[in-house]
Amino acid sequence: MVDRFYEFCGGQSGAWRVAQVMAVVGEGLPLTPFVSLTPIDLSMPRVPAAWSVRGVRSNERYVQARERSALGAVQGDLGRSEAVCAAMIPIRKNAAWWALAQDERRALMEEQSHHIAIGLEYLPAIARRLYHCRDLGEPFDFVTWFEFAPPHVSLFDHMLTRLRSSPEWAYVDREVDIRLQRVGE
Numbered sequence: 724m725v726d727r728f729y730e731f732c733g734g735q736s737g738a739w740r741v742a743q744v745m746a747v748v749g750e751g752l753p754l755t756p757f758v759s760l761t762p763i764d765l766s767m768p769r770v771p772a773a774w775s776v777r778g779v780r781s782n783e784r785y786v787q788a789r790e791r792s793a794l795g796a797v798q799g800d801l802g803r804s805e806a807v808c809a810a811m812i813p814i815r816k817n818a819a820w821w822a823l824a825q826d827e828r829r830a831l832m833e834e835q836s837h838h839i840a841i842g843l844e845y846l847p848a849i850a851r852r853l854y855h856c857r858d859l860g861e862p863f864d865f866v867t868w869f870e871f872a873p874p875h876v877s878l879f880d881h882m883l884t885r886l887r888s889s890p891e892w893a894y895v896d897r898e899v900d901i902r903l904q905r906v907g908e
């Protein structure tokens with residue numbers, strides 16, 4: 724069975740060395756030397772750390788069948804040996820976003836912002852995973868995680884610029900961009 728619940732911690736040890744922490748919107752997170760990612764059971768006490776965020780791998784909310792097929796045909800796996808760079812980007816959306824109906828959120832995300840279409844252009848260079856945090860009462864609604872090889876850093880940054888200037892991002896009220904390097908690389 725696939726682990727569902729995870730705890731991301733900023734601390735003194737972990738598989739990922741922190742290169743940079745940027746507060747993009749709202750309050751940032753303290754700079755720590757490492758980030759760790761551990762499968763957890765929700766009943767476990769939190770690991771002592773400068774900061775921690777819990778997330779769950781959950782079902783998709785917005786993706787349509789043809790988009791799922793397109794993603795499945797090109798997406799890369801996490802953990803590829805050449806993908807020694809990662810970005811952990813925790814995100815919170817504002818109350819106006821959560822007050823919208825499901826179809827309004829989908830329209831904002833895709834028909835107006837082209838989030839999936841833009842993202843698809845960057846696969847398989849960028850591998851991704853989405854964790855949901857909102858229903859766990861965390862300070863972020865999502866943790867987004869990306870892995871890529873060093874030559875693809877500027878490609879990743881290009882995608883971020885496009886997504887952050889889209890209508891969907893007007894609803895983002897906290898975003899922290901943490902750049903990481905796999906330990907041992």
Ligand code: HEM
Pocket residue numbers: 782783784785786794812814816838839841842843845846849850851853865867882883886
């Ligand atoms: C690598 C290219 C990317 C692809 C292919 C991609 C694709 C997707 C897809 C398909 C979903 C919808 C999942 C669902 O149906 O619930 C999604 C959601 C999301 N993505 Fe991306 N994405 C990409 C890059 C990014 C980046 C760079 C960020 C952050 C800076 C990001 C942040 C999010 C967030 C926060 C959600 C959840 C939105 C919500 O439920 O309100 N994505 N993405």
